[in-house]
Amino acid sequence: MSKYNMHILVCGGTSCHSSESDAIVCNLRDELEAKGLTDKVQVILTGCFGFCEKGPIVKIMPDNTYYVQVKPEDAQAIIEEHIIKGRKVTRLLFKDPETKEPIADSKQTGLFKKQLRIVLRNCGFINPENIDEYIARDGYMALGKAISEMTPQDVIKIIKDSGQRGRGGAGFPTGLKWEIASKNKSDEKYVVCNADEGDPGAFMDRSVLEGDPHSVLEAMAICGYSIGASKGLIYIRAEYPLAIQRLKVALQQAREYGLLGNNILGTGFSFDISLRYGAGAFVCGEETALIHSMEGLRGEPTIKPPFPAEAGFRGKPTNVNNVETFAAIPVIILKGAEWYSSIGTAKSKGTKVFALAGKINNVGLIEVPMGTTLREVIFEIGGGIRKGKKFKAVQTGGPSGGCLTEKHLDLPIDFDNLVSAGSMMGSGGMIVMDEDDCMVSVAKFYLEFTVEESCGKCSPCRIGNKRLHELLNHITDGKGTMGDIDRLRNMSNVIKDTALCGLGQTSPNPVLSTIDNFMDEYVAHVRDKKCPAGKCKNLMEYFIVAENCVGCTACARVCPVNAISGQRKEVHQINPAVCIKCGACMEKCKFDAIIIR
C-alpha cells in the first residue's frame, strides 16, 4: 500500500452494492483519472463496514473520514474537496442522532466506539478479491505456522484453551469438536463450513464471506490439518451470489498461491475446498440436515448420535463449523489462546457479531466482546430507539430466540446468560422492538416463519407449531380464552421437550418468552379484546373524534370501501361493520380527528 498516499474504501457488501456502490467506484476512478491522481490515490471496493443503515459508505484513509449515504454523483465533490483541497464534505458526514453534529472520524461514532473487531477485522478494510491484501494483513500466516511449526494436537490445544465456542447457535466448544473429529479414525474426513445463514435479517456470515473470504478458507485448512481431513466443503445458500462469487475468486487465488491444493507450502499437507449450494431451507442450518442436503438427499435432520464427528458427510467423520467460528481461528492461532480467552466472560470467550435490526437508529453489523450488555449494544452502539420511542423488547437468537425486556438490559451477553433469560445466542440476530409493537403479533410472526421452515419430519414441530400459530391467530382475532394461554404454554413446552432437532426444540421460545414477559398483553387480547399496541386489526376500531373533525371529506374520499359517511363541514362517521381497517383515512386526515381505539 506504500505507493499511494491515500485510499478510498468503498463498501461492496450486498446492501451497499445494491445502492450502486459499483457506480461510486467508477465515478471516483474517473474523477481521479481526470485529475491525474491515479498513482496517488487508490479506490478499493471492500466488504461490509457494518453500517448498512447509512450505506453506501465511503471511507477515506488514513484520516478515517467516514461518508455515509453516498451517491455516485458525490464522487466529484469527494475528489475535489476532500482529496485535492483537504476539506471534508460536511453534508456527507454521519450526524450524531442526538446532537445532530457531524462526526468525521468513524472511530468516534457510537457505532464503532465499543466494538472489538476480530471476526470482522478485514471487512471494510481490504479488497476481498485480492489475496495480496489479505496476506498483507497477516493472512495465511496462521496456516503456515500451524502446518510447519505445530502438530495437529498443538492446534487443537490452542483452540481448546482459547475457550472458543461455536458461533452457529448452540455454543459447543470448537476445540472439543475438532478433537473428537481428530480421534475418529477414517480413510477420509471432511471439514464443512456452514454458511447456510437462515435467520431472517441476519447477515453476519454473508458479510464475512463477502468482505474477507480468505479468513474462512485459511481456517478450514487449519481445521483440516488438525483433524486429518484433506477435503473441505462450504455449504452456502444460493441466494448469496456475491459471497459465492468472492469465494470462487478467493479459492482460485489461494490455489494459484499454493495455499490450497496439494502439498501446501511444501509441508506435504494437502487440502482443497469446494462449494455446495443450498436452496435456502432454514432447517439445513442444522448440521445433520445440512449434510443430507450436501449428499443430495432431502434436507432433513436425523437423530444424534451419531454426531457428524463420527459419521457425517458420506458416513465419514465430519467437522461442521459456522463461518464466524472459522473466521476467528487464524487470529487465535497467531495471537494465542491466552489473548483470546482474556476477552469475554467466564464461559463465553471472544467476540460475537450481531446483526442489529428493528426499531433502532443504527441498523447494521457489529462485533462486540462477549459480556457487553444489551443496553450498551442497543443504546450506545445501536444509537437507541428510533423516533425517540420507548424500548419494549429485544429479540435475540433469530426466529427461535426469545424476547427480552427492560429488566434484561443490563444482562452481559453470553451463551449461558441468554439461555437462562429465556432466549438464546443463536447465530446473532438482534431485533429491537418499541412501544408500537404488539408482542402477541411478534410471537405470531416468528411462529409463521418456523411453521414455514419446519421440515415436517417430527410431529411436534410439523403439527405443533402450526397449532401454536393457529391459536395465536385465534387470540389476535379476539376469540381467545384465558385457557388458551395455558394451552399455548403447554403446547410450547411439549414441542420443546419432544421435537427432533434444534429447530423444533427452540421454535416455541418466542411464544414462551412473550407469555413470560408480556402476560398483560396476552390478557388484554384475551379478556379485554384489545391490542394495547394497536396492531391487531380485529381488535381495533377506527373512530372519528367529533371535536377534531372539520368535515373536509378527505377521509370519506380516500376510503376504499365507502365506510365513512357525513356531509361537507359536518362531523363524519365510520361504519365499523364495513371498515376494513386499512388506515388510509387516518393517514389522510390533517386534523388528527381519526384515532384507533
Next chain:
Amino acid sequence: METIKLTIDNKEVEVEKGTTILKASRQIGIEIPTLCYLHLEDLNIENKPGGCRICVVEVQGRRNLAPACSTKCDQGMVVRTHTTRVLNARRTVMEFILSDHPKDCLVCSKSGNCELQDMAHRLGIREIPGSEYAAVSTYKPDTSPSIKRNLDKCIMCRRCEMMCNEVQTVGALSAVNRGFMAAVAPAFEQNLEHSTCTYCGQCVAVCPTGALTEVDNTPEVLRALADPTKTVVVQTAPAVRAALGELFGMEPGTLVTGKMVTALRALGFDYIFDTDFAADLTIMEEGTELLGRLTRHLNGDKTARLPILTSCCPGWVNFFEEYFPDLKDVPSTSKSPQQMFGAIAKTYFADKIKVDRKDLVVVSIMPCLAKKYECQRDEFSTDGNRDVDFSLSTRELAAFIKQANIDLNNLEEGEFDAPLGESTGAGVIFGTTGGVIEAACRTAYEIYTGKKLDRLDFTELRGLEGVRAATLDFNGLKLNIGIAHGLGNARKLLDDVRSGKSQFHAIEVMACPGGCIGGGGQPLHHGNSEIIKARAAAIYNEDRKKPLRKSHENPFIIKLYEEFLGKPNSEKAHHLLHTRYFDKKKKIIVKQN
C-alpha cells in the same frame, strides 16, 4: 458381548451394548407405545426415523425427552417411561397427530385395524382440543390400478418410504414439500401410475393408517356373481390359505384351504379352482425352458443366456422392466400362474364347459396388489377381454366373506373343483420365498437326470435370508441357484447379472420380503415377523401332506398337455402360456415454464 446396566421404571436391566431403550424395556415387560417405529426382526427391516415422538421417555440428566426407539442405552442410565411429564408430552403429541387427521373413522377402510386408532384408544384420548379451527393438511388423492393413496390420513411415519427406498429400492415414494404440508409422494407431483412404482404393495402392508390401501375390486366381482349370464370362476393363490384365517381370529399359520373353498362356494362362485394348478403348469413350462437354455448353454450356444430368472411375480416383472430393461431377455418368458390360469380357463376350460370367453369371468384371490395391475396388462387380454378379469387381495376376500354373513371358523372343509383345482405340493410352496425354485428343481432334476428324486425337501433353498445361494447336484452337474426376496435384494443379484459376474444358473425372485406370504394384499402383520414365519411353516406343512409333490406328476397337468397343449414349450404353449417384456423405464420430463 459387552453389556450395560440401566434402570427403567425402577427396574434394573442388563442389555447388550447398542440396545435401544425401547428394546431394553421390552426385555422387562415394559411396553412403551410406538407409532412410526416398525421392526420386522427376521427380515432385517427396521424403520426408526424418530419422527412421531410417541415413544418419548424421561432420561435422568437429559435436557429434553428421548425417543425410546432410537436412543441407545448408556451405562447407569435412569429411564422413566410414565412420569407426568412423559404422559403429558405423549398425550399432547398424540393430540397434535390426531388434530391433523380426518375424523372419518366410522367409514375408513382401516377402521378396527388402524394403528393410529388403537394408539388413540390406548392413550385414552377423548377429545382433540382446538380441532374446530385446526387446519388439516391435504394432498391430492391418487388411485392407480393397484393402490389408493389418501394422504390426508398420512401421519408421516415414513414406513412406506423406507420400504419403497431402502428395502425395495424402487424409489417411487419419498417425502415432498415441507412442514405442515409435507407428504410422502412420487417426485414432481406425479401420480403413482406415472412413477417407478412396481405395485409390490409393501407400502400398503406397513401403512399404520388408511392413507395407503388397495383398490377394492369387490363390487365388480359382486356384480359378476349377480349376473345370470356369467359363469364365474375363481382361483386362489397358495399364500392366501395360509393367512386368511388371521382375519377371522385364527392363529397365524392356520391353514384354511378347505374352509376357504366352502366360503367361496357359498359366495356363489361357479367353479372353485386353485392357482396351485397353474403353478404346476408354470413349473412344466419354466422348468423346460430352464433345461433347454441350460443344455444349449452347456453345448456352447452363446445365445442361450443364463441365469434364467423366474417370472411369476408381477412386482418383480415391473421392477426389471423399469430398472433393468436391458436384461429383459434374461427372465423366463413363462407367464405367472395367475395369467397361465386365466389363459387356460378362457380357452381350454371355456371350450370344455361350452361357454364363450366373454361370458366367463375369471376372478383371482391373491396375496398381492401387483396382480391387480398384472391382469390389466394389454398383452393379457384377447379382443379386450381379459384372461383374468378381477384380482382380489386376501384382505378383500375376508371382508367379502364377512359381508356375506359367513363365519369362516364354522365352515366344513370343501374340495376344489376339477379339472383346474388339482395341484401338487410343488404348486403350494410357490407362496413362499425359495418355493418356486424348489418346485422347479423337483421337476427339472427328474427330467434332466431321468432318476427319481429321493429327497424332496430342498431345505438348503429355504429360510428368510434376503439373498441365498445353494448348489444342487444334478447327477454331476453342479447347478448354482440364487434366491432373492425383496426387490432391493433382487437388485443386488441383477447388478451382478448385468456386469457379467453372476455365477448362477437360475435365480428365483419374489418382490415381497418373505415371498407371497408377506405380500401387499395379505392381512397386516403390524411389524410382527413371527406371523410371516408362521405362514411359511403352514405352506411347507401343506406341501408335506400332499400325496403328490412334484408338478409333472399332477394328473390333470398331464391330461392338459395330452388333450390340449401338446408338450411343454410347444407352439401352442408358447402362444398361451408365455409372454414378453417391455422397456418401461420412466423418462422424467420436467416441464419448462
